[in-house]
Amino acid sequence: MEANSRPHESFSACRASHKIGMITMPFATNASGVPGGSNEPQRCDLIVHNATILTVDANDRVVRTGALAVRDGRIVALDRQEKIFASYASDQLFDAAGGAVHPGFIDAHVHVSQYTARSVLPLMEGTSVTMGHWKGGLTPEDEYASARLAALDYLQCGYTGFVDPGTVFDPDAVAAVADEACVRIWLTDPYVADGGEALAADLPELVSENFLARWPRNTDEALKRLGGQLFRNRNPNSLVKAFVGLYGEATDSPELYQAALSLARDRDVRFQEHLGYLPAFQLKREKALGQPLLRWFEERGFLDSHVTFTHMNLVREDEISLFGKYGLRVVWCPWGQLQMFGKDGAQPRMVELHRAGVKVGIASDIPRVADFDVLGSLAASAAAASGRSAMPREILRMRTLGAAATIGADGELGSLEVGKRADFVVRCPNASVNFGFDPGLELGVIGGRHTVKAVYVGGRQVVDGGKVVTLDEDAVIAAAHRSARALASRTGLRA
Incomplete structure (x- = not known):
């Protein structure tokens, strides 16, 4: 009973032209503890570091001065940043500057x-x-x-x-x-x-x-x-x-x-x-x-x-x-x-x-x-x-x-754990609400959009400095307003 329609390719728009500005870090990358016995760090696509990571896993684990490594859209490692940098290296580094990172x-x-x-x-x-x-x-x-x-x-x-x-x-x-x-x-x-x-x-x-x-x-x-x-x-x-x-x-x-x-x-x-x-x-x-x-x-x-x-x-x-x-x-x-x-x-x-x-x-x-x-x-x-x-x-x-x-996606999404898809939010550390006393309250209840520094979907950045980089904000809003006003007119409504 499946419809004959076209499936959508994944992440086609996410590979678009926006280039994410990244920084370099002076961490040594040939430290011990590399998986597989290698003396060199494994390559990955992205490392987010200098973060307080709220995993929302079964134990509500919080990793302070933490980092996570992403490869092929999934989290491959999550730990204190010195351990991550000892085992992984990437050309793309994102400094959370002490801010909180939580699941999207x-x-x-x-x-x-x-x-x-x-x-x-x-x-x-x-x-x-x-x-x-x-x-x-x-x-x-x-x-x-x-x-x-x-x-x-x-x-x-x-x-x-x-x-x-x-x-x-x-x-x-x-x-x-x-x-x-x-x-x-x-x-x-x-x-x-x-x-x-x-x-x-x-x-x-x-x-x-x-x-x-x-x-x-x-x-x-x-x-x-x-x-x-x-x-x-x-x-x-x-x-x-x-x-x-x-x-x-x-x-x-x-x-x-x-x-x-x-x-x-x-x-x-x-x-x-x-x-x-x-x-x-x-x-x-x-x-x-x-x-x-x-x-x-x-x-x-x-x-x-x-x-x-x-x-x-x-x-x-x-x-x-x-x-x-x-x-x-x-x-x-x-x-x-x-x-x-x-x-x-x-x-x-x-x-x-x-x-x-x-x-x-x-x-x-x-x-x-x-x-x-x-x-x-x-x-x-x-x-x-x-x-x-x-x-x-x-x-x-x-x-x-x-x-x-x-929706049946908790095996893939909803918490930050190794193997899950890298959908997460980085919060501004200097937002007025972010005291660090109760992250659940500050992030899940009080903190609004002005505290969002970056958003990643499948390991790709879609929000940078609070701005959505995949959409033309003015064009999206203008088109939606035109649509709504035309529909209101068709239904006989007048403002």
Whole structure:
């Protein structure tokens, strides 16, 4: 069930003309301890040194006066810098100047084609226009412009990847941004569902006739879409990867859910869907089912280690064990959760799930009230409001390794360890927030884009001095503004 489409070559844009300025170091490179018994250091592509490295590994190891060596896009060594320089040599050296180095953030869930609609909702007030009309009017050019603008902001904020949950009508348009910007993107098939009327009944502000007309009309059409993006996984080095996704929230039949889960198992990829965004809607479903929703899923064999649920704003205390029992993973959207506080049925338990060993990733969903770099603060606020405060290092983990786990990439990304891909952020040591007292707080919660000195994706520098070197910032912003204004005009909105 794979689509006949073109796979994207990896890192084509990353090999572009920007030349990274490097320094030389007066370290001896023929010291003892070289792997393989050689008297000469091994060659590598890059050494980042003079850094405080937050690995976010299983032990939360921090390496002070550390360095890491990169070869072929992967970390080949990470230790104190004297050990690295004794064993490795490179023509490219990056002096972190004492700054912190940490894994790149991953946005575990974002409706990226709506990024240019961040501030459009006020224009819809008092009109018959909904976000459904906006989404229904999206063209491939609009989706490309929106994704490219998001990529620009992501990289500036220390993100190295993002996940769209199947809300892009033309995945190729968004996939093209990965190589152009040098950012990782995870995609799935667009709006796979066979019961869109459920969304219209409970969230009418999200739908319109022209929007739902682009959804599958029945189960057969939905099944034909399923798995159409998995061809992107053929190239192990591609920046674009795919997973199995349904829209969720009661828009899929048991038959469609089972088919999606079976496909995910067969291809060994993640299966994701929205679940539990509106607690009131979940309670309504449970009343009709006559039992808690997760128990209903369990009885039908729908809970599985390949499954990731997004939102889960209603989790009962006695349901936490189900997540561990079946190896479920969860995407936490803090702003969406904050919106549910005060509404019937909300029981947020993201911190409890994380501490119970469940892999939780933090996501923006749609960043309507804050930029990507404020996501850690939103998570801290949502956790505190729930009565279960999160420690800063927990938030840092959920923005990196946890987010990677929700898309099945934690074996390759999310922490800085030998063998993993070299996706990392170098922070400015002289930023006002960087006291070095609590790196989790300073980097994962408070520190914004102004503290980002450099970003590397697969060992290639994409941000230098806070500037994205793979994109023309002015051109990207201008194109996105043109796209959004034209779309607003087509939908009848006036500023």
